Amino acid sequence: MTTATELTELARRLHSLTATFERRRDSRCVFTEAYALMTEKLRDELGRSSTIADADWVTALAEAFAGEYFLAVDGYDHGRTIPAAWQAVFDGICHSRTSVLEDLILPMTAHIVHDLPRALISVGLDDADGRSHISDFHAVNDILGDAVAPIRHTIERRYSPRLRLLDRFWNRYDEIATNFGLRESRGLAWYNAVRLLDPAARADAERSIEEAPKFVVDHVLGRHLDPGELAFRALRSMIGGVRSWPEAGRQSGDAATETSDDHGHTA
Numbered sequence: 001m002t003t004a005t006e007l008t009e010l011a012r013r014l015h016s017l018t019a020t021f022e023r024r025r026d027s028r029c030v031f032t033e034a035y036a037l038m039t040e041k042l043r044d045e046l047g048r049s050s051t052i053a054d055a056d057w058v059t060a061l062a063e064a065f066a067g068e069y070f071l072a073v074d075g076y077d078h079g080r081t082i083p084a085a086w087q088a089v090f091d092g093i094c095h096s097r098t099s100v101l102e103d104l105i106l107p108m109t110a111h112i113v114h115d116l117p118r119a120l121i122s123v124g125l126d127d128a129d130g131r132s133h134i135s136d137f138h139a140v141n142d143i144l145g146d147a148v149a150p151i152r153h154t155i156e157r158r159y160s161p162r163l164r165l166l167d168r169f170w171n172r173y174d175e176i177a178t179n180f181g182l183r184e185s186r187g188l189a190w191y192n193a194v195r196l197l198d199p200a201a202r203a204d205a206e207r208s209i210e211e212a213p214k215f216v217v218d219h220v221l222g223r224h225l226d227p228g229e230l231a232f233r234a235l236r237s238m239i240g241g242v243r244s245w246p247e248a249g250r251q252s253g254d255a256a257t258e259t260s261d262d263h264g265h266t267a
Contacts, residue, residue, distance in 0.1 A: 003059040007043035010066055011036050017073070022246055027093050028073070030100055031107035034155050035069070041147040042140065051139045057123060058136055064122045068115035069107075085114040085213035092217045100160040102220055104152070105177050109185075110213040112176065116189035117196055117209055125193060134190065141186050145179040152177055159244050 014036035021029035042062060046055055075082040076090045089110045093103050126132050175181035195205035 003055045004043055004047055006059050007039055007046070007062060010063060011039040011043065013070075014039060014066070017070075025245060027098060027103045028090070028107065030103035030155060030159055031111075033158065034104055034108075034151055035066070035111075037151045037154060038144060038147060039066070041151070042143055045143045049139065049143075052136050054127065054133065054136055057127070057133055058140055060123045061119055061137075061140075065111075065116060065119040068119055069111055072110075072115075083110075083114055084210045085110045088214040088217045092221050096221055098221070100155065101174060101177075103159075104155060105174050106213075106217055106220060109176055109216050112182075112185045112189055113192075113212050114209045116186060117193040117205070120190060120193040121196055125190075125197075137186075137190060141183045144186070145183045148177055148179050148182050158246060 014032055018029050018033040018036060021027075021032060039062065042058075046052060046058060049055075052058055072082050072086040072090070074080075076086065082090075089106045092098065093106055098106075120137075124133070176185050192205050192209055195201040195208075198205075
């Protein structure tokens with residue numbers, strides 16, 4: 001099986017999960033659809049890249065990385081114990097009134113901060129000859145960083161035209177969904193993978209990758225509001241109450257009919 005075929009199948013699984021979430025009116029569809037689009041972008045650019053030396057390693061990392069997300073989703077839906085970082089994120093977006101932007105950035109934070117270091121360790125930071133894969137990892141960061149803005153726009157059009165209005169008031173926690181923020185967070189994930197491999201640093205690294213997403217959830221969802229954030233919290237709640245749910249079978253590039261509902265959060 002070629003790397004393109006493997007990434008196509010991975011994207012298909014993510015699109016299928018998106019469709020399941022949309023039928024259930026489950027807000028996890030937002031990040032899942034963005035993830036599917038990212039995977040397709042990686043597949044397309046990997047086939048054209050002249051800078052990636054080991055496409056098989058890049059593909060193996062993509063599969064291991066996505067596997068962490070699939071495990072978290074399946075565990076949450078079946079009431080099993082999952083990593084604390086994912087528990088906090090899923091509880092937040094499945095049981096709170098959240099905006100589309102929040103439904104995008106909270107899972108993205110948990111996935112990169114918590115899952116990527118673990119996926120890196122599972123596929124190895126070096127090749128069989130001891131050469132580091134850091135160059136290929138950086139090349140992937142370039143591909144995904146350049147893809148963030150157009151994919152974010154596609155998600156906005158699919159789920160909420162009001163996301164653009166919300167962006168005007170957002171000033172900190174959406175950085176991970178920008179070109180610079182994605183590259184920076186993925187670079188930190190490599191650093192944390194190195195820490196996890198160091199017996200002396202492992203405990204601190206494990207604590208960091210669990211606690212950082214929970215911190216972001218608490219602050220994004222207003223659990224530690226200062227007075228200056230109260231107006232933004234009210235605006236976000238208003239915008240979060242209206243969600244576009246694409247019709248069954250509609251592709252990500254198509255426009256959706258906007259409907260007002262109770263935000264459809266499910267566990």
